[in-house]
Amino acid sequence: MTAAVAADEKLMANALSSLVKINSVGPESGGPGESKRGEYLVGLAKKLGFETVDVYESKDPRVPSGKRPNVVVRVKGTTNRKLWVVAHMDTVPVGDPAAWRYPPLGGKIISGRIYGRGAEDNGQELIASLFGLRALLKSGVRPETDIGLVFVADEECGNTHGIDFLIKKRLFKKGDLAVVPDHGERNGDRIAVVEKSIAWVEVEIIGKQTHGSTPDKGINAFEVAAEFMLAALEKVRRKYTMKDPLFEPPTSTFTATKCEPNGPNINTVPGRQTFYFDFRILPEYKIDDIMGVLSKVARQIEESSGAKINLSFVQRADAAPRTPTDSEIVVRLMKAVKAVRGLQVRPVGIGGGTCAAPFRRIGIEAAVWSTVPGLAHDANEYVNIKDMVADAKVYALLFAGKNLSKG
Numbered sequence: 085m086t087a088a089v090a091a092d093e094k095l096m097a098n099a100l101s102s103l104v105k106i107n108s109v110g111p112e113s114g115g116p117g118e119s120k121r122g123e124y125l126v127g128l129a130k131k132l133g134f135e136t137v138d139v140y141e142s143k144d145p146r147v148p149s150g151k152r153p154n155v156v157v158r159v160k161g162t163t164n165r166k167l168w169v170v171a172h173m174d175t176v177p178v179g180d181p182a183a184w185r186y187p188p189l190g191g192k193i194i195s196g197r198i199y200g201r202g203a204e205d206n207g208q209e210l211i212a213s214l215f216g217l218r219a220l221l222k223s224g225v226r227p228e229t230d231i232g233l234v235f236v237a238d239e240e241c242g243n244t245h246g247i248d249f250l251i252k253k254r255l256f257k258k259g260d261l262a263v264v265p266d267h268g269e270r271n272g273d274r275i276a277v278v279e280k281s282i283a284w285v286e287v288e289i290i291g292k293q294t295h296g297s298t299p300d301k302g303i304n305a306f307e308v309a310a311e312f313m314l315a316a317l318e319k320v321r322r323k324y325t326m327k328d329p330l331f332e333p334p335t336s337t338f339t340a341t342k343c344e345p346n347g348p349n350i351n352t353v354p355g356r357q358t359f360y361f362d363f364r365i366l367p368e369y370k371i372d373d374i375m376g377v378l379s380k381v382a383r384q385i386e387e388s389s390g391a392k393i394n395l396s397f398v399q400r401a402d403a404a405p406r407t408p409t410d411s412e413i414v415v416r417l418m419k420a421v422k423a424v425r426g427l428q429v430r431p432v433g434i435g436g437g438t439c440a441a442p443f444r445r446i447g448i449e450a451a452v453w454s455t456v457p458g459l460a461h462d463a464n465e466y467v468n469i470k471d472m473v474a475d476a477k478v479y480a481l482l483f484a485g486k487n488l489s490k491g
Protein backbone atom coordinates (compact mmCIF):
# COMPACT_ATOMS: atom_id res chain seq x y z
CA MET A 85 0.00 0.00 0.00
CA THR A 86 2.75 2.48 0.92
CA ALA A 87 4.61 1.44 -2.24
CA ALA A 88 1.55 2.47 -4.26
CA VAL A 89 1.81 5.93 -2.70
CA ALA A 90 5.56 6.19 -3.26
CA ALA A 91 5.09 5.42 -6.95
CA ASP A 92 2.93 8.55 -7.27
CA GLU A 93 5.54 10.96 -5.85
CA LYS A 94 6.11 12.85 -9.12
CA LEU A 95 2.38 13.06 -9.84
CA MET A 96 1.75 14.44 -6.35
CA ALA A 97 4.48 17.05 -6.59
CA ASN A 98 3.23 18.22 -9.98
CA ALA A 99 -0.36 18.31 -8.73
CA LEU A 100 0.53 20.51 -5.74
CA SER A 101 2.66 22.75 -7.94
CA SER A 102 -0.30 23.19 -10.33
CA LEU A 103 -2.63 23.85 -7.42
CA VAL A 104 -0.42 26.60 -6.00
CA LYS A 105 -0.51 28.39 -9.38
CA ILE A 106 -4.28 28.91 -9.05
CA ASN A 107 -5.07 32.06 -7.07
CA SER A 108 -7.63 31.06 -4.42
CA VAL A 109 -7.67 34.09 -2.15
CA GLY A 110 -11.11 34.86 -0.73
CA PRO A 111 -13.15 37.96 -1.62
CA GLU A 112 -12.50 39.65 1.74
CA SER A 113 -8.91 40.10 0.55
CA GLY A 114 -9.87 40.98 -3.03
CA GLY A 115 -9.38 37.45 -4.38
CA PRO A 116 -11.49 35.38 -6.81
CA GLY A 117 -12.38 32.58 -4.38
CA GLU A 118 -11.84 28.86 -4.96
CA SER A 119 -13.81 28.16 -8.17
CA LYS A 120 -10.78 27.52 -10.38
CA ARG A 121 -9.02 25.47 -7.73
CA GLY A 122 -12.21 23.47 -7.17
CA GLU A 123 -12.46 22.73 -10.91
CA TYR A 124 -8.85 21.62 -10.96
CA LEU A 125 -9.36 19.24 -8.03
CA VAL A 126 -12.55 17.76 -9.51
CA GLY A 127 -10.66 17.14 -12.78
CA LEU A 128 -7.72 15.61 -10.94
CA ALA A 129 -9.92 13.33 -8.81
CA LYS A 130 -11.72 12.05 -11.93
CA LYS A 131 -8.42 11.52 -13.74
CA LEU A 132 -7.17 9.50 -10.77
CA GLY A 133 -10.14 7.17 -11.08
CA PHE A 134 -12.57 8.43 -8.43
CA GLU A 135 -16.18 7.98 -9.48
CA THR A 136 -18.11 9.86 -6.82
CA VAL A 137 -17.05 13.49 -6.85
CA ASP A 138 -19.66 16.04 -5.74
CA VAL A 139 -19.54 19.81 -5.58
CA TYR A 140 -21.64 21.69 -3.02
CA GLU A 141 -21.83 25.35 -4.02
CA SER A 142 -22.57 28.20 -1.65
CA LYS A 143 -23.80 31.36 -3.38
CA ASP A 144 -21.50 34.35 -2.94
CA PRO A 145 -22.02 37.37 -5.21
CA ARG A 146 -18.65 38.79 -4.15
CA VAL A 147 -16.68 36.36 -6.36
CA PRO A 148 -16.66 36.34 -10.21
CA SER A 149 -18.25 32.87 -10.46
CA GLY A 150 -20.93 33.80 -7.90
CA LYS A 151 -20.26 30.52 -6.06
CA ARG A 152 -17.91 29.09 -3.46
CA PRO A 153 -17.32 25.39 -4.20
CA ASN A 154 -16.91 22.58 -1.67
CA VAL A 155 -15.63 19.38 -3.29
CA VAL A 156 -16.37 15.98 -1.76
CA VAL A 157 -14.67 12.79 -3.01
CA ARG A 158 -16.28 9.62 -1.69
CA VAL A 159 -15.30 5.94 -1.61
CA LYS A 160 -17.50 3.27 0.00
CA GLY A 161 -16.10 1.22 2.84
CA THR A 162 -16.88 -2.23 4.17
CA THR A 163 -18.66 -0.87 7.28
CA ASN A 164 -21.25 1.87 7.64
CA ARG A 165 -18.99 4.15 9.66
CA LYS A 166 -17.85 7.38 8.04
CA LEU A 167 -14.45 9.00 8.17
CA TRP A 168 -13.95 12.52 6.82
CA VAL A 169 -10.75 14.35 6.01
CA VAL A 170 -11.31 18.08 5.78
CA ALA A 171 -8.76 20.40 4.16
CA HIS A 172 -9.37 23.89 2.82
CA MET A 173 -8.85 25.26 -0.68
CA ASP A 174 -8.75 29.00 0.03
CA THR A 175 -5.53 30.80 0.93
CA VAL A 176 -4.51 34.07 2.53
CA PRO A 177 -3.02 36.75 0.21
CA VAL A 178 0.67 36.51 -0.78
CA GLY A 179 1.64 39.62 1.21
CA ASP A 180 4.70 41.53 -0.01
CA PRO A 181 5.79 39.75 -3.24
CA ALA A 182 9.32 41.17 -2.83
CA ALA A 183 9.73 39.11 0.36
CA TRP A 184 9.45 35.87 -1.63
CA ARG A 185 12.50 33.99 -2.98
CA TYR A 186 10.35 32.44 -5.75
CA PRO A 187 7.09 33.79 -7.20
CA PRO A 188 4.37 33.15 -4.58
CA LEU A 189 2.00 31.73 -7.21
CA GLY A 190 4.77 29.96 -9.13
CA GLY A 191 4.64 26.51 -7.53
CA LYS A 192 8.42 26.23 -7.93
CA ILE A 193 9.77 22.71 -7.30
CA ILE A 194 13.36 22.79 -6.11
CA SER A 195 15.56 20.67 -3.78
CA GLY A 196 12.69 18.47 -2.67
CA ARG A 197 10.45 21.43 -1.83
CA ILE A 198 7.45 23.11 -3.39
CA TYR A 199 7.19 26.85 -2.86
CA GLY A 200 4.13 29.08 -2.94
CA ARG A 201 1.21 30.58 -1.07
CA GLY A 202 -1.03 27.81 0.18
CA ALA A 203 1.56 25.04 -0.36
CA GLU A 204 1.40 24.25 3.36
CA ASP A 205 -1.88 25.93 4.24
CA ASN A 206 -3.63 23.72 3.16
CA GLY A 207 -2.52 22.45 -0.28
CA GLN A 208 -0.21 19.64 0.83
CA GLU A 209 -2.99 17.84 2.68
CA LEU A 210 -5.52 18.27 -0.14
CA ILE A 211 -3.09 16.35 -2.35
CA ALA A 212 -1.84 13.91 0.31
CA SER A 213 -5.35 12.80 1.31
CA LEU A 214 -6.38 12.38 -2.35
CA PHE A 215 -3.34 10.26 -3.24
CA GLY A 216 -3.59 8.31 0.01
CA LEU A 217 -7.09 7.26 -1.02
CA ARG A 218 -5.96 6.59 -4.58
CA ALA A 219 -3.44 4.05 -3.27
CA LEU A 220 -6.42 1.97 -2.09
CA LEU A 221 -8.03 2.16 -5.53
CA LYS A 222 -4.76 1.11 -7.17
CA SER A 223 -4.22 -1.77 -4.74
CA GLY A 224 -7.79 -3.02 -4.88
CA VAL A 225 -8.28 -2.49 -1.12
CA ARG A 226 -11.67 -1.33 0.20
CA PRO A 227 -11.55 1.22 3.01
CA GLU A 228 -12.68 0.00 6.43
CA THR A 229 -15.12 2.92 6.73
CA ASP A 230 -16.78 5.11 4.13
CA ILE A 231 -14.23 7.78 3.25
CA GLY A 232 -15.13 11.35 2.38
CA LEU A 233 -12.42 13.80 1.39
CA VAL A 234 -13.86 17.25 1.89
CA PHE A 235 -12.12 20.17 0.19
CA VAL A 236 -13.78 23.24 1.66
CA ALA A 237 -13.94 26.92 0.77
CA ASP A 238 -13.78 29.92 3.07
CA GLU A 239 -11.68 28.62 5.98
CA GLU A 240 -9.49 31.69 6.31
CA CYS A 241 -12.41 34.08 6.71
CA GLY A 242 -15.02 32.48 8.90
CA ASN A 243 -16.22 29.17 7.32
CA THR A 244 -19.65 30.51 6.29
CA HIS A 245 -19.36 29.19 2.72
CA GLY A 246 -17.24 26.21 3.73
CA ILE A 247 -17.52 23.85 6.66
CA ASP A 248 -20.48 25.67 8.26
CA PHE A 249 -22.37 25.49 4.93
CA LEU A 250 -21.79 21.72 4.74
CA ILE A 251 -22.77 21.21 8.39
CA LYS A 252 -26.05 23.02 7.64
CA LYS A 253 -26.54 20.68 4.67
CA ARG A 254 -26.30 17.81 7.19
CA LEU A 255 -23.42 16.08 5.44
CA PHE A 256 -21.97 14.94 8.76
CA LYS A 257 -23.53 12.92 11.56
CA LYS A 258 -22.83 12.41 15.24
CA GLY A 259 -20.54 9.40 15.60
CA ASP A 260 -18.63 10.05 12.36
CA LEU A 261 -14.85 10.40 12.59
CA ALA A 262 -12.81 13.31 11.26
CA VAL A 263 -9.22 14.27 10.55
CA VAL A 264 -8.59 17.98 10.12
CA PRO A 265 -5.03 18.37 8.81
CA ASP A 266 -4.90 22.16 9.17
CA HIS A 267 -2.25 22.39 11.87
CA GLY A 268 0.79 20.25 12.37
CA GLU A 269 4.34 19.73 13.44
CA ARG A 270 7.64 19.42 11.62
CA ASN A 271 7.95 15.72 12.25
CA GLY A 272 4.25 14.91 12.41
CA ASP A 273 4.33 13.38 15.89
CA ARG A 274 1.51 15.35 17.52
CA ILE A 275 -2.23 15.12 17.22
CA ALA A 276 -4.25 18.04 18.54
CA VAL A 277 -7.42 16.91 20.31
CA VAL A 278 -8.47 20.04 22.16
CA GLU A 279 -8.29 23.81 21.80
CA LYS A 280 -8.36 26.58 24.39
CA SER A 281 -11.06 29.23 24.35
CA ILE A 282 -9.86 32.65 23.27
CA ALA A 283 -11.10 35.97 24.69
CA TRP A 284 -9.64 39.32 23.70
CA VAL A 285 -11.12 41.89 26.05
CA GLU A 286 -11.06 45.64 25.58
CA VAL A 287 -10.98 47.64 28.80
CA GLU A 288 -11.95 51.30 28.54
CA ILE A 289 -11.51 53.55 31.57
CA ILE A 290 -13.26 56.90 31.63
CA GLY A 291 -11.91 59.24 34.29
CA LYS A 292 -11.60 63.02 34.32
CA GLN A 293 -8.85 64.96 32.58
CA THR A 294 -7.01 67.71 34.43
CA HIS A 295 -3.68 69.54 34.64
CA GLY A 296 -0.68 67.44 35.64
CA SER A 297 0.04 69.78 38.58
CA THR A 298 -3.39 69.32 40.16
CA PRO A 299 -4.19 65.59 39.90
CA ASP A 300 -6.71 65.80 42.76
CA LYS A 301 -9.04 67.81 40.53
CA GLY A 302 -9.38 64.92 38.06
CA ILE A 303 -9.64 61.14 37.93
CA ASN A 304 -6.50 59.61 36.43
CA ALA A 305 -7.78 57.00 33.96
CA PHE A 306 -4.27 55.61 33.46
CA GLU A 307 -3.82 54.93 37.18
CA VAL A 308 -7.28 53.38 37.43
CA ALA A 309 -6.41 51.20 34.43
CA ALA A 310 -3.25 50.02 36.18
CA GLU A 311 -5.12 49.30 39.40
CA PHE A 312 -7.87 47.42 37.59
CA MET A 313 -5.43 45.50 35.40
CA LEU A 314 -3.42 44.14 38.32
CA ALA A 315 -6.44 43.44 40.53
CA ALA A 316 -8.34 41.66 37.75
CA LEU A 317 -5.35 39.56 36.70
CA GLU A 318 -4.60 38.54 40.25
CA LYS A 319 -8.24 37.45 40.79
CA VAL A 320 -8.53 35.31 37.66
CA ARG A 321 -5.04 33.82 37.98
CA ARG A 322 -5.81 32.76 41.55
CA LYS A 323 -9.23 31.37 40.72
CA TYR A 324 -8.66 29.52 37.40
CA THR A 325 -5.68 27.33 38.23
CA MET A 326 -6.59 24.01 36.63
CA LYS A 327 -3.71 22.34 34.79
CA ASP A 328 -3.89 20.14 31.72
CA PRO A 329 -0.55 18.63 30.64
CA LEU A 330 -1.81 18.27 27.06
CA PHE A 331 -1.25 22.00 26.67
CA GLU A 332 1.95 24.00 26.52
CA PRO A 333 1.69 25.93 28.85
CA PRO A 334 -0.61 23.63 30.87
CA THR A 335 -2.76 26.33 32.49
CA SER A 336 -5.16 28.96 31.23
CA THR A 337 -3.24 32.16 30.50
CA PHE A 338 -4.41 35.65 31.41
CA THR A 339 -2.30 38.57 30.32
CA ALA A 340 -2.56 42.28 29.47
CA THR A 341 -1.18 43.13 26.04
CA LYS A 342 -1.92 46.26 24.01
CA CYS A 343 -2.27 49.73 25.49
CA GLU A 344 -3.67 52.69 23.52
CA PRO A 345 -1.97 56.11 23.67
CA ASN A 346 -3.73 58.41 26.14
CA GLY A 347 -2.53 61.81 24.94
CA PRO A 348 0.52 63.56 23.48
CA ASN A 349 1.92 65.42 26.52
CA ILE A 350 3.30 64.63 29.95
CA ASN A 351 1.63 67.45 31.93
CA THR A 352 -1.98 66.32 31.52
CA VAL A 353 -3.71 63.73 33.74
CA PRO A 354 -5.38 61.44 31.20
CA GLY A 355 -9.18 61.26 31.28
CA ARG A 356 -9.36 58.13 29.13
CA GLN A 357 -7.33 54.97 28.89
CA THR A 358 -7.91 51.84 26.84
CA PHE A 359 -5.99 48.59 27.07
CA TYR A 360 -6.53 44.92 26.22
CA PHE A 361 -6.38 41.47 27.75
CA ASP A 362 -5.55 38.27 25.84
CA PHE A 363 -7.02 35.25 27.64
CA ARG A 364 -6.48 31.62 26.54
CA ILE A 365 -8.74 29.45 28.62
CA LEU A 366 -8.97 25.71 29.23
CA PRO A 367 -12.24 24.37 27.77
CA GLU A 368 -13.56 23.39 31.22
CA TYR A 369 -13.90 27.06 32.17
CA LYS A 370 -16.63 29.33 30.81
CA ILE A 371 -15.73 32.71 29.34
CA ASP A 372 -18.90 34.18 30.87
CA ASP A 373 -17.82 33.16 34.38
CA ILE A 374 -14.44 34.79 33.92
CA MET A 375 -16.08 37.96 32.61
CA GLY A 376 -18.28 37.89 35.72
CA VAL A 377 -15.16 38.01 37.91
CA LEU A 378 -13.78 40.89 35.85
CA SER A 379 -17.04 42.82 36.14
CA LYS A 380 -17.08 42.42 39.91
CA VAL A 381 -13.56 43.80 40.23
CA ALA A 382 -14.53 46.63 37.84
CA ARG A 383 -17.57 47.61 39.97
CA GLN A 384 -15.42 47.74 43.14
CA ILE A 385 -12.81 49.93 41.53
CA GLU A 386 -15.45 52.17 39.95
CA GLU A 387 -16.80 52.78 43.41
CA SER A 388 -13.47 53.55 45.02
CA SER A 389 -12.10 55.65 42.13
CA GLY A 390 -15.13 57.37 40.62
CA ALA A 391 -14.06 56.28 37.13
CA LYS A 392 -16.20 54.29 34.70
CA ILE A 393 -14.85 50.95 33.47
CA ASN A 394 -16.27 49.42 30.27
CA LEU A 395 -15.47 45.84 29.25
CA SER A 396 -16.13 44.46 25.77
CA PHE A 397 -14.96 41.60 23.52
CA VAL A 398 -12.72 42.23 20.53
CA GLN A 399 -12.73 38.51 19.85
CA ARG A 400 -14.45 35.64 21.55
CA ALA A 401 -14.10 31.96 20.58
CA ASP A 402 -15.55 29.44 23.01
CA ALA A 403 -13.68 26.12 22.92
CA ALA A 404 -15.48 23.06 21.65
CA PRO A 405 -15.65 19.90 23.78
CA ARG A 406 -12.44 17.89 23.63
CA THR A 407 -11.88 14.76 21.57
CA PRO A 408 -10.79 12.09 24.09
CA THR A 409 -7.16 11.00 23.72
CA ASP A 410 -8.32 7.37 23.50
CA SER A 411 -11.01 8.04 20.88
CA GLU A 412 -11.11 5.81 17.81
CA ILE A 413 -9.81 8.38 15.34
CA VAL A 414 -6.86 9.31 17.57
CA VAL A 415 -5.90 5.68 18.18
CA ARG A 416 -6.18 4.74 14.48
CA LEU A 417 -4.21 7.79 13.38
CA MET A 418 -1.48 7.11 15.98
CA LYS A 419 -1.20 3.55 14.70
CA ALA A 420 -0.92 4.68 11.07
CA VAL A 421 1.77 7.29 11.85
CA LYS A 422 3.71 4.72 13.86
CA ALA A 423 3.54 2.18 11.02
CA VAL A 424 4.73 4.68 8.38
CA ARG A 425 7.32 6.66 10.32
CA GLY A 426 8.04 4.70 13.50
CA LEU A 427 7.01 7.71 15.57
CA GLN A 428 5.29 7.59 18.92
CA VAL A 429 2.58 10.22 18.51
CA ARG A 430 1.51 12.44 21.40
CA PRO A 431 -1.97 13.96 21.74
CA VAL A 432 -1.76 17.69 22.53
CA GLY A 433 -3.88 20.78 23.02
CA ILE A 434 -3.39 23.95 20.98
CA GLY A 435 -4.03 27.61 21.66
CA GLY A 436 -5.68 28.53 18.37
CA GLY A 437 -8.83 27.49 16.50
CA THR A 438 -9.27 25.07 13.56
CA CYS A 439 -12.13 23.50 11.56
CA ALA A 440 -12.15 20.70 14.14
CA ALA A 441 -14.17 22.83 16.57
CA PRO A 442 -17.44 22.85 14.56
CA PHE A 443 -17.15 19.04 14.27
CA ARG A 444 -16.58 18.54 17.98
CA ARG A 445 -19.61 20.72 18.68
CA ILE A 446 -21.86 18.33 16.72
CA GLY A 447 -20.50 15.23 18.44
CA ILE A 448 -17.86 14.17 15.92
CA GLU A 449 -14.44 13.09 17.18
CA ALA A 450 -11.90 15.17 15.31
CA ALA A 451 -8.11 14.84 15.26
CA VAL A 452 -5.92 17.67 13.98
CA TRP A 453 -2.68 16.45 12.45
CA SER A 454 -0.24 16.96 9.57
CA THR A 455 3.51 17.12 8.89
CA VAL A 456 4.44 20.64 7.84
CA PRO A 457 7.30 23.15 8.27
CA GLY A 458 5.06 25.66 10.07
CA LEU A 459 5.18 28.47 7.50
CA ALA A 460 1.45 29.07 7.02
CA HIS A 461 0.76 32.72 6.06
CA ASP A 462 4.54 33.50 5.91
CA ALA A 463 6.57 34.69 2.93
CA ASN A 464 8.46 31.77 1.33
CA GLU A 465 5.82 29.26 2.42
CA TYR A 466 6.91 25.83 1.19
CA VAL A 467 6.44 22.13 1.88
CA ASN A 468 8.79 19.15 1.74
CA ILE A 469 7.75 16.61 -0.88
CA LYS A 470 8.85 13.79 1.43
CA ASP A 471 6.40 15.02 4.12
CA MET A 472 3.56 15.09 1.59
CA VAL A 473 4.35 11.53 0.50
CA ALA A 474 4.67 10.31 4.11
CA ASP A 475 1.35 11.90 5.05
CA ALA A 476 -0.29 10.26 2.02
CA LYS A 477 1.02 6.89 3.23
CA VAL A 478 -0.48 7.57 6.67
CA TYR A 479 -3.85 8.31 5.04
CA ALA A 480 -3.63 5.11 2.98
CA LEU A 481 -3.10 2.97 6.10
CA LEU A 482 -5.69 4.91 8.10
CA PHE A 483 -8.33 4.48 5.39
CA ALA A 484 -7.58 0.79 4.81
CA GLY A 485 -7.74 0.03 8.55
CA LYS A 486 -8.48 -3.63 9.18
CA ASN A 487 -8.85 -4.31 5.45
CA LEU A 488 -5.15 -3.71 4.85
CA SER A 489 -4.28 -7.42 5.08
CA LYS A 490 -6.93 -8.28 2.47
CA GLY A 491 -5.25 -6.18 -0.25
Ligand SMILES: [Zn+2]
Nearest residue numbers: 172205206266
Ligand atom coordinates in the same frame (compact mmCIF):
# COMPACT_ATOMS: atom_id res chain seq x y z
ZN1 LIG B 1 -5.27 26.61 7.11
